[in-house]
């Protein structure tokens with residue numbers, strides 16, 4: 008009675024329903040980090056995925072997690088595929104049952120004592136598999152400087168998904184971009200928080216601005232550390248946190264290039280850079296309270312010992328500008 012259904016079910020053992028995935032208009036398709044803590048969404052170029060990527064290892068651009076290529080489906084793709092495969096199989100079973108019922112009914116003896124009729128209710132059309140659509144394009148497109156694979160992200164990325172390469176340039180640019188957008192967003196944040204509490208608003212904005220100063224110096228130091236070690240004449244051992252100190256770091260560059268920070272900035276700019284670096288030092292070590300050491304090192308005559316420094320948005324912007332100038336010089340000279 009259920010010949011067709013049984014045959015269909017037998018055929019379905021180990022059935023593979025393949026569902027195509029669409030690329031966006033730039034040829035990128037969606038991927039997602041399989042690490043549950045991260046789940047960072049990114050896109051890779053379809054051609055590079057086919058030609059460059061290895062089945063055994065793909066990297067998350069955000070956290071660097073390494074996993075096999077078949078684990079990078081997005082949540083959206085998995086849900087969509089499960090739904091479509093389910094409907095497809097359901098459709099097949101339903102059709103088989105309907106056919107069986109029709110067969111059964113046609114074989115009924117006419118005019119018999121008992122008449123039986125079998126019908127399968129409902130209408131499940133044979134499912135046509137639709138490609139899974141792509142998310143809209145991401146603005147930031149990146150090409151790995153090492154393996155040339157193309158990928159696309161929102162916000163920051165640190166690792167190439169294909170070869171795992173961590174680009175010092177990319178990391179530095181990401182941090183500086185984040186700092187710049189934090190500074191630019193402060194007026195909006197201040198305005199929004201003012202509605203709730205003026206005190207809270209001022210405290211939050213102050214913390215944000217000071218964090219920009221701290222982060223800029225850390226980004227600069229990390230960049231210098233790596234760029235310095237890339238140079239063929241660099242010393243293998245340099246003092247700890249050398250590039251957080253302008254005098255120590257400046258001397259290291261001088262040994263390599265015969266020029267340094269003082270040659271790359273005007274005298275006034277260098278003085279300001281020194282003040283901002285020293286203020287960063289205070290924020291890090293004395294909660295911003297001025298001490299004699301600060302006054303001696305910064306030549307800042309605006310404060311007396313015991314005062315608390317004030318950092319404004321314009322100071323953070325100024326520091327970012329100097330750091331960009333210096334890192335451009337370093338980049339050009341190292342490469």
Ligand SMILES: [Zn+2]
Pocket residue numbers: 040041042045046047067068069070071072
């Ligand atoms: Zn990740």
Ligand SMILES: [Zn+2]
Pocket residue numbers: 151152153154155156167168169170171172
């Ligand atoms: Zn790469």
